[in-house]
Amino acid sequence: MTSRILVLASGSGSLLQSLLDSPAGDAVVAVGSDTADAYALQRAAEAGIAAFTVSPTDFDTRADWNAGLLAAIRAVDPDLIVSAGFMRIIGAEIVEAYRGRIINTHPALLPAFPGAHGVRDAMAYGVKVTGCTVHFVDEGVDTGSIIAQAAVAIEPDDTEDSLHERIKIQERRLLVDVVTQMIGAQQ
Numbered sequence: 514m515t516s517r518i519l520v521l522a523s524g525s526g527s528l529l530q531s532l533l534d535s536p537a538g539d540a541v542v543a544v545g546s547d548t549a550d551a552y553a554l555q556r557a558a559e560a561g562i563a564a565f566t567v568s569p570t571d572f573d574t575r576a577d578w579n580a581g582l583l584a585a586i587r588a589v590d591p592d593l594i595v596s597a598g599f600m601r602i603i604g605a606e607i608v609e610a611y612r613g614r615i616i617n618t619h620p621a622l623l624p625a626f627p628g629a630h631g632v633r634d635a636m637a638y639g640v641k642v643t644g645c646t647v648h649f650v651d652e653g654v655d656t657g658s659i660i661a662q663a664a665v666a667i668e669p670d671d672t673e674d675s676l677h678e679r680i681k682i683q684e685r686r687l688l689v690d691v692v693t694q695m696i697g698a699q700q
């Protein structure tokens with residue numbers, strides 16, 4: 514397997530873990546975060562994978578942070594960048610440099626409920642079915658072309674957390690499917 518995958522994550526990294534545990538796991542060569550205390554970084558360390566943090570707090574401007582992130586990405590030289598719970602907007606320069614090679618996973622059925630609160634917004638709207646979307650990253654917020662989606666029913670007694678956990682079960686499966694197909698890994 515020759516593909517080099519960089520996973521970007523800000524949080525617990527359960528999506529990262531699902532990739533690491535999948536046939537695509539060997540292709541994950543680095544993990545990047547915007548926050549040094551992301552548990553995803555610990556998962557990377559446990560898996561013996563290189564990790565970096567590029568925190569906005571270390572830069573004066575958003576443009577500088579983006580340039581720092583681009584430099585860190587270039588140092589990894591990935592074939593595919595997977596934004597898996599990376600809670601920052603990836604700047605236009607990075608999108609331009611890696612167009613068609615950056616995918617994101619979002620916990621709602623885009624184009625409905627884009628943005629940082631897809632689960633909460635779907636519940637607040639009162640939809641009965643939501644889900645998750647894996648899509649290419651473009652310059653917009655969750656606007657890139659859709660690669661795959663999975664539906665999840667909202668139950669009457671759901672909380673944001675219980676719904677998000679059920680969505681994440683589908684999200685992990687969907688992401689692994691998409692990534693393994695993209696890199697041609699055997700499942």
Ligand code: GRF
Nearest residue numbers: 524525526527528598618620
């Ligand atoms: C996922 O639902 C992702 O779509 C969202 O944050 C969650 C990340 O989960 N933006 P984890 O950190 O991989 O467990």
